[in-house]
Amino acid sequence: MDITLVIPTYNEAGNIPILVEKVFKIFDDNELDGHIIIVDDDSPDQTWKVAENLKDKYPNLEVLRRQDKRGLSSAVLDGFQLADSEIVGVIDADLSHPPEKIPELVAPLIKGEADFTLGSRYIDEGGIENWPLKRKVSSKIATFAVLGLTKVKDPMSGFFFLKKDVINNVELSPKGFKVGLEILVRGNCERVIEVPIVFRDREYGESKLRSNVILDYLLHISKLYIYQLSKKIHL
Numbered sequence: 001m002d003i004t005l006v007i008p009t010y011n012e013a014g015n016i017p018i019l020v021e022k023v024f025k026i027f028d029d030n031e032l033d034g035h036i037i038i039v040d041d042d043s044p045d046q047t048w049k050v051a052e053n054l055k056d057k058y059p060n061l062e063v064l065r066r067q068d069k070r071g072l073s074s075a076v077l078d079g080f081q082l083a084d085s086e087i088v089g090v091i092d093a094d095l096s097h098p099p100e101k102i103p104e105l106v107a108p109l110i111k112g113e114a115d116f117t118l119g120s121r122y123i124d125e126g127g128i129e130n131w132p133l134k135r136k137v138s139s140k141i142a143t144f145a146v147l148g149l150t151k152v153k154d155p156m157s158g159f160f161f162l163k164k165d166v167i168n169n170v171e172l173s174p175k176g177f178k179v180g181l182e183i184l185v186r187g188n189c190e191r192v193i194e195v196p197i198v199f200r201d202r203e204y205g206e207s208k209l210r211s212n213v214i215l216d217y218l219l220h221i222s223k224l225y226i227y228q229l230s231k232k233i234h235l
């Protein structure tokens, strides 16, 4: 079964060749029919160019350079739309997510045992390395605030896979703060499986966390709560 992994990038020129090599090796070693789509928002460090130069070596690599749009969620959704696979997924470019977990994440989707699989930091054997206490605490608070939206233990995770039909005919906000959470709440995913991952802080490049991140987050979860409430009322 075909798999497309979307890698959203913004100023990741140093990380992207390392990640692409690792992912294709994992696809090969596990006999997975895997593709990669890099969605780059015209990075000033020319990540798109570095990515395009990798295409000769990796025929299953595509690069989408967006010059008219910016934003992580919309980049991921554009990547999913471009993907021509039954299974799609996303991983951060900054080597925070362990690509070695891809086979474990896609296996339940291939076997038809899940609709959505998630790399989870907050289950047994999962964890976070090198995060300052402040980030650990804010992540926990953010996770607590969405307890009413989903039962998964790490709804803020940015490392996940799904059957593409989970989002067919589903209206998703390209402005949402966390696209995985958006899909978990609005998508047609009945069966979710969490796979433990150890998240590592980025080694190279700068954080894109902006100062209005808390506001973006609050706006996003408010919209999702309203959506869920209105769905219940109309049932």
Ligand SMILES: Nc1nc2c(ncn2[C@@H]2O[C@H](COP(=O)(O)OP(=O)(O)OP(=O)(O)O)[C@@H](O)[C@H]2O)c(=O)[nH]1
Residues within 6 Å of the ligand: 007, 008, 009, 010, 011, 012, 039, 040, 041, 070, 071, 072, 075, 091, 092, 093, 094, 096, 201, 202, 206, 207, 208, 209
């Ligand atoms: N295409 C695109 N990718 C983005 C954008 N913002 C962030 N990314 C990418 O999305 C992924 C996650 O962003 P990060 O900056 O690592 O966010 P984070 O993990 O919350 O924070 P740090 O790791 O501390 O920087 C990385 O691969 C980024 O390069 C964007 O506006 N457009």
Ligand SMILES: [Mg+2]
Residues within 6 Å of the ligand: 092, 094, 096, 202
């Ligand atoms: Mg990161």
